[in-house]
Amino acid sequence: MILPFLIIIPLLAAFLITLISGGRDSWAIVFSILAVISLLALSVFSFLSTGSQTFIYEMSGWKIPLTICLVQDALSTFMLVIVNLIALTSLMFSVSYIRQYSAPWKYYALFMLLIAGMNGVIATGDIFNLFVFMEIALFSAYALVAFGGKAEEYEASFKYAVMGSVSSTLILLGIGILYSATSTLTMAKIAEILPTLDVKLTYWVGAIFLAGFGLKAAIIPFHAWLPDAHSSAPAPISAMLSGVFIKSLGVYVLIRLFFNVFGGVAVFNEVFLVIGAISMIIGVFLALGQWDIKRLLAYHSISQIGYIIIGIGLATNLGILGGVFHLFNHAIFKALLFYNAGVLEMTTGTRDLRQMGGLAKKLPTTSFTSMIASLSIAGLPPFNGFFSKLIIFIAAIQAGRPVYAFLAGLGSLLTLASFMKMQRYAFYGKENKDADKTLAKVSTAMKWAMISLAVLCLLTSLMVIPGIRELTLDPVVAVIMNKTGYIAEVLGR
């Protein structure tokens, strides 16, 4: 029974940090690093030991329709590995980065709550419990976006908080309607009862959930909060928000609800394809015009989420494989890019690309890792982004939808152009004479956080090799595609 610990450990760490840190951050760092290392170890262990099985944990001794259950299958453990992996590197990066703000120990407590919320959303099998954990994660996200204490950060946080709570209210309404129709809150039980009811109910609830969780996933037209919130937050938090937050609260829940609970309704797959394509193209066009480096990366998050949604919306084995694989890869290279942006902001004191230039010699590690990440996100071989985009591309052609394959190729080309611009203005090109000559020092932990993710950019492309794929990605795809399997496994029939 591993899953409860993935929620208990970060909650306990957050509690202990606020209790004994005493205004200094030394104990906070020790507790949070210990907590996240144990979380990563537990999640990797649970992913490797789960395989294609499903384990259920029923809380406090009650049986399933009455209790809150936690579901451990390939999909949830896969997401847990991503969340805790990015959390560890983000924490490594935070230690020296966050010292520039006041009261850093509060940051660690909020960070632990953020992880607790995300792990809870992923692990739970009960739809109201999902809502509660989602709110825990959102609360800490609002606070962390405003952590810097500048006017823009409060503005972004307020905007995010208003939009986020409107969508949470919609989600609560959807949960209420589902409960009144099925008289249960366990997702597997809902999935069992829904086919016996009128199909209109699924459409209505699906539309409400699509708006609610679509806002969390920042799919266009629900994207307006993302560029502000993700660019205003401190860099490690931007990496967490863009890398895993929008995926665990948005994309993961959409996959779980629309495939495992609603049973993959064809209409919603079409909607996924259309909004995925719109997000992919409009996101990258909006990114092209940006000069603020973190805004540019934030718009690319919208665009890359579009790729994932297209892969999911194709609803073929290969399409979902591509979507899930791209989800994993995007978490890695987008977190890395935000660390690079954080280093640039810390050392040069600006986020404007036009005021940078010629930093490749001064910041060799940052320059090298950001080159790798840029090539990955633009989809060039042999990095991981290439393989996942290729799989989505092939899947779109195989499914008889060459339009989406064409759009995916176009999006990839524009992404490449936009990142060449970033490389050219930040690291190469003419040195900015007005810039301060004394660059702030990049700590060793920050360098290791970036290097480890850069190595992972290369290593995770090995996941396409059939032997490794059968162990890692195939069970995840099987869980998503096997709609009635989720019901049978969770309810134990």
Add this chain to the structure above:
Amino acid sequence: MVIYILCFALLLVGIYGILTKRDLIKIILSLGIMGYAVNLMFILFAYKRGAGYAILVKDKAVTAMVDPLPQALILTSIVIELGITAMLVALAIRLFEKYKTFDITKIRRLSG
């Protein structure tokens, strides 16, 4: 049926307020109205005409009961809304300190 429609109208009032009001405090109040509408909807889902409360007492005969689960859920959701309102008001105070106004059309340092 009428009561459901009225409840939905309350939800729409909340959404209208969020979309059209320019004052930060009015936006926060509209969010509250929207939340109340959804909470009320839950209670309506649980309600049965002529049913008693769901508590077993010794000498009282067991009759039809309203569904107690949505009421428990709503308690949780009210606590969450309290937290979110406190958070938003705190942010509004800080925004007022920085911008000297509650008008959202004047709070625009972040652009597209």
